Amino acid sequence: MDPNVLMENDNYRIRWWSLALFAVLLPALLAPAVWLVGSHGMLPMLAAFFGAALLALAIALFPLGLGAVRALGFRAVGWRPIVLGTVVALVISITVTQLGIEPQGIKQAMEIAREPPMFAASLLLMGVLAPLVEEMVFRGLLYGWLAGLWGTTAAWLISSLCFAAAHVELAHVLLVFPLGLWLGWLRKRTDSLWPSLVAHMVNNGLAVAAAGLLDVGGH
Numbered sequence: 001m002d003p004n005v006l007m008e009n010d011n012y013r014i015r016w017w018s019l020a021l022f023a024v025l026l027p028a029l030l031a032p033a034v035w036l037v038g039s040h041g042m043l044p045m046l047a048a049f050f051g052a053a054l055l056a057l058a059i060a061l062f063p064l065g066l067g068a069v070r071a072l073g074f075r076a077v078g079w080r081p082i083v084l085g086t087v088v089a090l091v092i093s094i095t096v097t098q099l100g101i102e103p104q105g106i107k108q109a110m111e112i113a114r115e116p117p118m119f120a121a122s123l124l125l126m127g128v129l130a131p132l133v134e135e136m137v138f139r140g141l142l143y144g145w146l147a148g149l150w151g152t153t154a155a156w157l158i159s160s161l162c163f164a165a166a167h168v169e170l171a172h173v174l175l176v177f178p179l180g181l182w183l184g185w186l187r188k189r190t191d192s193l194w195p196s197l198v199a200h201m202v203n204n205g206l207a208v209a210a211a212g213l214l215d216v217g218g219h
Contacts, residue, residue, distance in 0.1 A: 012070045014144035018060045022141060025056035042108055043118060047125055050133045057136055072140035073193030081195045085186045089199035090206070092182055096175050103172035110211040119212045127205030135197045138163040138180075139187040152188045160184040179203070 033048035061068035113122035138159050146155035163184070164177035183196035 012067050013148045014071050014141055015064075016145060018064070019141060019145050022056050022060035022137075025059055026053055029056050041112075043112055043121060043125060046109075046130070050125070050129050053133045053137060054129070057133070057141065061141075071144055072136055073144065073187060073191070075192045075194075077190050077192035077194050081186065081190045081192075082198050085182075085195035086199040086202045089179060089182055089203045092179050093203050093207070096178055099175075101171045101175055103167075103169050103175060105167075105169050105172055106175075110207070113208045113211040116212075119208075123205060123208045123212075127201060127208050131197065131200035131204050134163065134166075135183070135193055135200055138166070139184060139196050140193055143184070143187055156181075156184040156188040159187075 029052040030049060033052045034045065037044040037048045061071070064071055109122070109126060112118050113126070142162060143155045143159040146158055160177070160180040160183075163180040164173045167173050167176050183200060186195040186199065187193060
């Protein structure tokens with residue numbers, strides 16, 4: 001094989017220092033962001049968190065230049081895995097909700113989404129920004145580093161566990177773990193971030209939209 005190809009592929013790998021830099025930057029950026037929003041409510045707090053995470057990610061990957069895009073997994077993929085991935089993700093989400101577990105965090109978020117003035121902001125934050133950041137962090141940055149270190153299977157399992165654990169609340173962790181496994185498998189199977197990203201956005205977006213529609217129906 002042409003050694004230039006190997007060098008090119010190596011340039012698209014996530015380095016340990018990118019992950020370390022992100023881990024250092026996130027709390028450093030989050031602290032002032034949380035201080036600025038103060039006690040303005042859950043939605044501004046979530047916006048501060050995901051905004052700080054997005055900025056930390058951008059800074060951590062800046063040295064990679066445009067190679068960061070491919071390193072995170074933004075590679076072309078057909079429409080079939082995107083459609084299938086989204087449908088299965090919705091089935092998983094609907095199935096786990098039948099368990100009757102209602103995490104307090106989700107309950108509060110959906111209550112905010114039911115307020116007409118907050119619906120659009122909730123949809124943008126929880127249906128677009130949150131999935132984008134979570135996918136780039138867990139199935140982009142973390143998965144990419146682990147795949148280069150221990151292979152794709154280890155990357156899939158460990159990143160899925162970390163994704164679930166990041167939701168902190170035990171009930172929430174239990175609910176999102178099956179979805180995380182599926183999204184991670186999509187990343188592993190397609191070698192692209194697009195299927196899991198679209199599935200995640202549609203899943204969250206429909207949940208927020210359903211909360212808003214239920215409120216309209218209740219009136």
